[in-house]
Amino acid sequence: MLLEIHPSSPVPIYRQIVEQVRRAVASGQLRPGDDLESVRAVALAHAINPMTVSKAYALLEGEGLLERRRGAGMVVAQSRGSEPVRERLRMLEPHLESAARVARELGIDPERALEEFRRRLGAPSKGNPK
Amino acid sequence: MLLEIHPSSPVPIYRQIVEQVRRAVASGQLRPGDDLESVRAVALAHAINPMTVSKAYALLEGEGLLERRRGAGMVVAQSRGSEPVRERLRMLEPHLESAARVARELGIDPERALEEFRRRLGAPSKGNPK
Amino acid sequence: MLLEIHPSSPVPIYRQIVEQVRRAVASGQLRPGDDLESVRAVALAHAINPMTVSKAYALLEGEGLLERRRGAGMVVAQSRGSEPVRERLRMLEPHLESAARVARELGIDPERALEEFRRRLGAPSKGNPK
Amino acid sequence: MLLEIHPSSPVPIYRQIVEQVRRAVASGQLRPGDDLESVRAVALAHAINPMTVSKAYALLEGEGLLERRRGAGMVVAQSRGSEPVRERLRMLEPHLESAARVARELGIDPERALEEFRRRLGAPSKGNPK
DNA sequence: GTGGTCTAGACCACT
DNA sequence: GTGGTCTAGACCACG
Numbered sequence: 001m002l003l004e005i006h007p008s009s010p011v012p013i014y015r016q017i018v019e020q021v022r023r024a025v026a027s028g029q030l031r032p033g034d035d036l037e038s039v040r041a042v043a044l045a046h047a048i049n050p051m052t053v054s055k056a057y058a059l060l061e062g063e064g065l066l067e068r069r070r071g072a073g074m075v076v077a078q079s080r081g082s083e084p085v086r087e088r089l090r091m092l093e094p095h096l097e098s099a100a101r102v103a104r105e106l107g108i109d110p111e112r113a114l115e116e117f118r119r120r121l122g123a124p125s126k127g128n129p130k
Numbered sequence: 131m132l133l134e135i136h137p138s139s140p141v142p143i144y145r146q147i148v149e150q151v152r153r154a155v156a157s158g159q160l161r162p163g164d165d166l167e168s169v170r171a172v173a174l175a176h177a178i179n180p181m182t183v184s185k186a187y188a189l190l191e192g193e194g195l196l197e198r199r200r201g202a203g204m205v206v207a208q209s210r211g212s213e214p215v216r217e218r219l220r221m222l223e224p225h226l227e228s229a230a231r232v233a234r235e236l237g238i239d240p241e242r243a244l245e246e247f248r249r250r251l252g253a254p255s256k257g258n259p260k
Numbered sequence: 261m262l263l264e265i266h267p268s269s270p271v272p273i274y275r276q277i278v279e280q281v282r283r284a285v286a287s288g289q290l291r292p293g294d295d296l297e298s299v300r301a302v303a304l305a306h307a308i309n310p311m312t313v314s315k316a317y318a319l320l321e322g323e324g325l326l327e328r329r330r331g332a333g334m335v336v337a338q339s340r341g342s343e344p345v346r347e348r349l350r351m352l353e354p355h356l357e358s359a360a361r362v363a364r365e366l367g368i369d370p371e372r373a374l375e376e377f378r379r380r381l382g383a384p385s386k387g388n389p390k
Numbered sequence: 391m392l393l394e395i396h397p398s399s400p401v402p403i404y405r406q407i408v409e410q411v412r413r414a415v416a417s418g419q420l421r422p423g424d425d426l427e428s429v430r431a432v433a434l435a436h437a438i439n440p441m442t443v444s445k446a447y448a449l450l451e452g453e454g455l456l457e458r459r460r461g462a463g464m465v466v467a468q469s470r471g472s473e474p475v476r477e478r479l480r481m482l483e484p485h486l487e488s489a490a491r492v493a494r495e496l497g498i499d500p501e502r503a504l505e506e507f508r509r510r511l512g513a514p515s516k517g518n519p520k
Numbered sequence: 521g522t523g524g525t526c527t528a529g530a531c532c533a534c535t
Numbered sequence: 536g537t538g539g540t541c542t543a544g545a546c547c548a549c550g
Contacts, residue, residue, distance in 0.1 A: 071535030
């Protein structure tokens, strides 16, 4: 799995990791039994502190999404596979609502907002999203 | 102007205020010369600390969006009216990108995401957006 | 609330805190709305690192037992008051089972074990329990 | 001797083995000269790593409880038979103290706790003790 | 004043 | 090799 870390984002690094892993599992990109990159590997790859990664993994273990294999890293819990579309939409919802609220507050024409959104849905991320 | 405050949101209250005021000015909902609700009125209405409101207003004053009228509260600066559509789209952009990235990570069908987004663009906010 | 910290115990300090707070809430010793000692106060009182305390509080917040009052410390969540006896017994159960298993493995006469247990139920803790 | 291994327990597997063997010797269930199941047999039976079993045996050898019989596995040392009741009670003590402390913290009626404890002293272990 | 985040580095425990 | 724990200290954000 490929993590995207934005160190300058207001959302803390450990939380970026937590959320990306959650979504990777929900979407089926990570499956039960798959093992995650080691704490040290992630830390090295993104030039962040191992404890930051460890904190993210610990939270995910706490919510039952990951399991610790003693001496052998973390794996996706058997009990927590991908989520149905309905549930994934529920996870997306607050982000849509948030964006829609901003669009409304800015008085932006809905069709224009939709058009912009469509463009971004197709293309891979560039730059430093909020 | 009607503020929406979500005390449990991860985004700090003073920032919620700052951003909503910025957008209200950008969209023309608030116009040069309009005066804002007093610090105390806002604080009372939303059961938050007056210092928090004050901090938000101070920041907006610092960026030249508001001006302090002695004894008469804050008003929108004469120099800072509504923004052209192009600029408002620029303000919306990171929110769209963020939502789009989440949709992609969740493996949600773009058409489905657009449809949901359209629905929310039309309706007023409900519940507790991110 | 008075925490008992045993730094030399095999159970990590942050976990000792987590468990004692959980039980204090379950027993009604801490009630909804009560605020906890500040991170720094606890750290000072027990000569441990503030981050260790913070970690414990973060976990308790994560499980919904505590709430963060921004700028004003942590309080017991309104939604999480004391537990009925039945639930508290459930929390005690694994400890009883564990002790009973050891007694059985040691071939200790049940009446003798009960007698010893009775003695300890009455007296306050001394020394360094497991 | 029948080992009970709980891989998900917070207490490490090698330590579960060490302690159960210690108690089996102390109680006389294992006697001087008795031989233990081979590392491989234990590892296979409980689906754990042979190195883990080996580590436990090595520790027990280190403390003089077991002896290595070349080509014939480990046996209980001639010098280390069962312990007197007094000593076995000493081994049980921290477990009782620990359980009692939890009961006190939970505000559980001592008589109720004793009653529960009595029940468990009679019955064989079920489920997944701490 | 409150808690949160991150770093750097040490040491431990498990397999 | 793996992750866990703790420390010391810096800096930030919030009220």
